[in-house]
Amino acid sequence: MKHIFLAFLALLTLSAQAQNNFKVPKYEKFKLKNGLTVYLMEQHEVPLINVSVVFDAGSIHDGEKYGLASLTADALTFGTQKYTKEQIEEMTDYVGANLYSSAGKESANVGMSFAVKDQEKMLDVLQQVLMYPVFNETEFAKHKQRTLLELTQQKESPRAVIGNYFNQMVFDKHPYATPSGGTRTTVEKIGVAEVKDFYRSNYTTDRAAIAVVGDFNTADMKKKITALLGGWKTAEGKMIKRSAPELSFDKSQVLLVNKADARETTFLIGGKGVDYNNPDYVPLLVVNTVLGGRFTSWLNDALRVNSGLTYGAGSRFNRLKHGGTFYISTFTKNSTTVPAIDMALGVLDSLHRTGLNEEILASAKAYVKGDFPPEYESAGALARLLTDMFIYGFDENYINTFQTKVDGLSVAQANEIIRKYFPKENLQFVLVGKADEIRDQVKKYGTLTEKEIKNEGF
Known part of the structure; x- marks a missing residue:
C-alpha cells in the first residue's frame, strides 16, 4: 500500500511540474x-x-x-x-x-x-x-x-x-x-x-x-x-491604420437603460482597461483574480456570500488589439440596486486602500497557475492560440513566460498594478433596469442619461 501511495504522489508531483513548465509545443x-x-x-x-x-x-x-x-x-x-x-x-x-x-x-x-x-x-x-x-x-x-x-x-x-x-x-x-x-x-x-x-x-x-x-x-x-x-487568389487586403480609442473620462456618467418590466437591475461599472499586448497583463490577471476573477473573489464574497445581494459578481479586463475596458458586473433586485452598487464600489475602494498582502497574493498566484495550463490542453485550443497570435501580433513567449511572470510578482509590484490600472475615479456606469424605481437613487453616481431598451440605439 505504501508503494502505491508513493507512486501516486510521484505522479501528482510530475503532473504539477508539467503544469508549471508548460510551454507552447513545437x-x-x-x-x-x-x-x-x-x-x-x-x-x-x-x-x-x-x-x-x-x-x-x-x-x-x-x-x-x-x-x-x-x-x-x-x-x-x-x-x-x-x-x-x-x-x-x-x-x-x-x-x-x-x-x-x-x-x-x-x-x-x-x-x-x-x-x-x-x-x-x-x-x-x-x-x-x-x-x-x-x-x-x-x-x-x-x-x-x-x-x-x-x-x-x-x-x-x-x-x-x-x-x-x-x-x-x-x-x-x-x-x-x-x-x-x-x-x-x-x-x-x-x-x-x-x-x-x-x-x-x-x-x-x-x-x-x-x-x-x-x-x-x-x-x-x-x-x-x-x-x-496555394492557388487561392483573392483581392489585396485593405491596409487600414487603426488608432487606439480615446478612453479618458473627466467625469462619472450613468447610462440608465429602462426595461419597464424588469424586476432586477443589471449593471456594469468600469472604464479604461488595457490592450491585448499590454506587458503587465499577467500581473493584472493575478490581481483581478483577487478582486473579481474567481468564486472566492472579494466581490463575490461581499455581494453574494456575505450579503446575499446577488447570485454572482465579478470583474474583468476585456482586451482588444488597440485598447480595452475594465468593468465590475453583477445584478440584483430593484430594491437593492443602490446597496449593491455601493458595496461593489466599496470593494474596489478597499483594493486601492489596503492592497494585497503576501498571503492573498500567494493564493491568487496558485489559482492562476492552476487554471492556466488547462486552457491549452486540447488541440482545438492550441489551434486557436496560433491564429490569435497572428491576429493580435504576439508570440509564444506570452505563454512560455506566463508561469515565471506569475511567480515573480511581488506584493509591491501587485499594489503598483492596482494603482496604475484599476480605475477608481470618473467611473462609467451602465444600468439596465426599471427606471421609475431606481432613477432618483442612481443620480448620485454621475451625470445621468436614459435610453429605452426596446429602442434600437446603443
Whole structure:
C-alpha cells in the first residue's frame, strides 16, 4: 500500500511540474505564395485534427452596416460551388466532424475538427467553404429572419445586451463601440450583395492565417495545405491604420437603460482597461483574480456570500488589439440596486486602500497557475492560440513566460498594478433596469442619461 501511495504522489508531483513548465509545443510557420500564413503543430495523443482559420474581417469593418461581418461569417457554410448546405451538414455529421464560422470585433474565424481517417473529405469541405462559398439566397433569407428574431429576444435579457451599451458609452465613435451582432434596423437592410462584397474585400489571403493541429506528419500536411489553398487568389487586403480609442473620462456618467418590466437591475461599472499586448497583463490577471476573477473573489464574497445581494459578481479586463475596458458586473433586485452598487464600489475602494498582502497574493498566484495550463490542453485550443497570435501580433513567449511572470510578482509590484490600472475615479456606469424605481437613487453616481431598451440605439 505504501508503494502505491508513493507512486501516486510521484505522479501528482510530475503532473504539477508539467503544469508549471508548460510551454507552447513545437510548430512550423510558413507563408504560401498568395500570402496566407500557415501554422502546423503535431499532437499525436488522439487521432484527431483541428483547424482554425482567421481573417481580418471582424465587425470593425462594418461601417454603418452593423452585423455585416457576423452575417458574412455565418453565411460561409450556406452552400458552396460543390456542396449544398444540407450536403455539408450531412457529410460533417456522418463522420462526427465539427464545422463552425463566426465573427467578432477584430476577426472572422472558421474552425473544423475531424478524425484523421476523414481528413481528405473534410479538408475538401473546408476548402470549399473558404474559397467557393455561394451565399445561397434562400438560406441567407432564412438565417436573416432568425437573426432578427434573436435580436428581438436579446432585448428581453439585460445580460445579453448590456455589453453593447457599455461599449457604446466607453468607446463612443471608435469602431469598437458598434454592436457586432447588429441591430434590427441595420440587419434588415443587409442583403446577399452586401455579404458578397464584404467577403471579396475582407477575406483576403494576405491578411489571413490557418493553423492545423493534430495527429499528422508535418511534411505531409504542408503538401496538402499548399495543394488545397496555394492557388487561392483573392483581392489585396485593405491596409487600414487603426488608432487606439480615446478612453479618458473627466467625469462619472450613468447610462440608465429602462426595461419597464424588469424586476432586477443589471449593471456594469468600469472604464479604461488595457490592450491585448499590454506587458503587465499577467500581473493584472493575478490581481483581478483577487478582486473579481474567481468564486472566492472579494466581490463575490461581499455581494453574494456575505450579503446575499446577488447570485454572482465579478470583474474583468476585456482586451482588444488597440485598447480595452475594465468593468465590475453583477445584478440584483430593484430594491437593492443602490446597496449593491455601493458595496461593489466599496470593494474596489478597499483594493486601492489596503492592497494585497503576501498571503492573498500567494493564493491568487496558485489559482492562476492552476487554471492556466488547462486552457491549452486540447488541440482545438492550441489551434486557436496560433491564429490569435497572428491576429493580435504576439508570440509564444506570452505563454512560455506566463508561469515565471506569475511567480515573480511581488506584493509591491501587485499594489503598483492596482494603482496604475484599476480605475477608481470618473467611473462609467451602465444600468439596465426599471427606471421609475431606481432613477432618483442612481443620480448620485454621475451625470445621468436614459435610453429605452426596446429602442434600437446603443
